[in-house]
Amino acid sequence: MDHFPITRTAFFRFYEELNDFLQEEQRKTTFSYEFIGTPSVKDSIEAIGVPHTEIDVILINGESVDFDYRMQGGEYISVYPVFESFDIISLVHLRSKPLREIRFVVDVNLGKLARKLRLLGFDTMYNNNFKDEEIVKLSLKERRIILTRDKGIFKYRAVTHGYWIRNNDPKKQLTEVVKRMQLENSFEPFIRCSNCNELLNPIDKELIKDRLPKLTFLYVDDFMECKGCRKIYWKGSHYEQICKLIDELKVG
Incomplete structure (x- = not known):
């Protein structure tokens, strides 16, 4: 006599930004999810389409569980994002401790x-x-937050800190990251090369006279040089644009 696998059903509800990963009919509502066997809740969530890096707390029938919980069927499962603002001190946090120094690796x-x-x-x-694979290794080795438009990278179980960028426009992407990670008070502009990421150092303009436009040499006194690619920076039009951008990010 043939034995057919038993299909079980659980009920999921995802909150706030996690809805971005769901089908339209699954968003901001409780929906059923069918499965066979006893998969982990992590595998079930990722099968639905939500990366594990976006999740901080899972409640099953009101009780906090970790990613390894084995599904049995009949559960009511609430899933909350990393930065959801409500009192979760007593619950099981699924992320490792927040990164003390904000560093990124982007796709x-x-x-x-x-x-x-x-x-x-x-x-x-x-x-x-x-x-x-290189992005994941860098993230783990140097404790960097992965920023990506590719959800597939979150299928790597080793990934602990990552964020899927929703917007296509670079300026909107920047606003999204700043607001999502609450970086408004962490800006340190004009210390890093936009070209290669190395830090900038002050340099005497006489040492770079032959690398500057004549008028710039005459009217500007303070210069910075990238210690990596040796690009020269000074307070030109780009400086005013960055100051304006910072003001918009802090207000917006």
Whole structure:
């Protein structure tokens, strides 16, 4: 006599930004999810389409559980994002401790965002040849937050800190990251090269006279040089643009 696998059903509800990953009919409502066997709640959540890096707390029938909880069927499961603001002190946090120093590694589709983050002073690794495996290794080795437009990178179980960028426009992407991670008071502009991410050092303009436009040499006194690619920076039109950008980010 043939035995057919038993299909079980659980009921999920995802909150706030996690709804961005769901089908339209699943958003901001409780929906049923069918499965076979006893998969982990983490595997079930990712099968639905939500990356585990976006999740901080899971409640099953009102009780906090970790990613390894084995599904039995009949559960009512509430899933909350990393930055959801409610009292979760007594619950099981699924993320490792927050990163004390904010550092990023971004995927190959986010080069303009990387440059903007560097202009604000954030240590941001980017290379248009990065493979997913390299990004994950950098994230783990150097404790960097992964910023990506590719949800597939979150299928790596080792990933602990990552964020999927919703917007396509680089300026909106920057605003999204700043607001989502509450970085408004962490800006250190004009300390890092937007080209290669190395720190900038003051340099005497007489030492770089032959590398400057004549009028710039005459009317500007303070210069910074990247210790990596040796690009020269001074307070020109880009300086005013960055100051305006910072004001908009802090107000907006």
